[in-house]
Amino acid sequence: MIRFKFKPSLGHLLLFIAVAGLMVGNAVLLYSMQHKVSSEKKAQEEAAKPAELQLKIISAPACDKCFDVNNLIAPLKSNEKIKITSEEIIEYTSDEGVALLQKYGITHVPTLILTGDADKAFDVATFIQNLGKKADDGALVVTSVPPPYLDVASGAVKGKFSVTYLTDKNCKECYDPTAHRQALAGLAMMPTEEKYVDRTDADGRKLIAQYKIISTPTIILSGDLDAYPRFLQIWPTVGTTEKDGIYVFRAGQSLMGAYHDLKTGKVVKPEPPPEPAPEPTP
Known part of the structure; x- marks a missing residue:
């Protein structure tokens, strides 16, 4: 048998090195692509999981008229993208409660502290x-507690107020003054007491004379309304603040509907909205 000895030339060695390098490069590239796909898949799977939250409710049991923190919790529980893994109620005067107040600088109760996947559950900004x-530890702390709330420093309940609905039973066309509830709710205001007085009643006639009310129906508010800055900003455009601190709705009846002008004895109906302009013909 004739054997041929193969002696690689420099060119062959360079070609071999080039091919080997290409194979290694492809392997590295393939691994990198697989790793990237795997990482993206894990990120997608993680994003698809519900955000896990732990809740600490700082309660004020003695304040039965205070804001109900469950109004904040209920939307969290109904959100499929959020999972509440623990819920703890801590009285604000307890040792743990006092420690949490100091740690997070809480001044109003009841309130809520959220920990866990907060950044995933909320737009933090x-x-x-x-x-x-x-x-600093990543917890989200509700500090803008809607009134009524208990002021920790003074122990006083802030934001309690009452509404008197001054009705006009003889005016069948007049608006229902309880429609003001929706307007107040839009300002995060819920009265702690409501009273109904008709303008023909003795109490109604007294209110009309005392506050020089010239149209009915209307509403009269009293209490700690300084706790509602948005209300205080809007109120001058629709009502007056009397010397005794009472708030009388006056200038906004036309926005609510028909009302009784007590000076003229006539029912004033709001003007119908203007008809839309006809579309130009092509």
């Missing part, structure tokens, strides 16, 4: 703008 703050 929006939360901070509307509800509270993000603590």
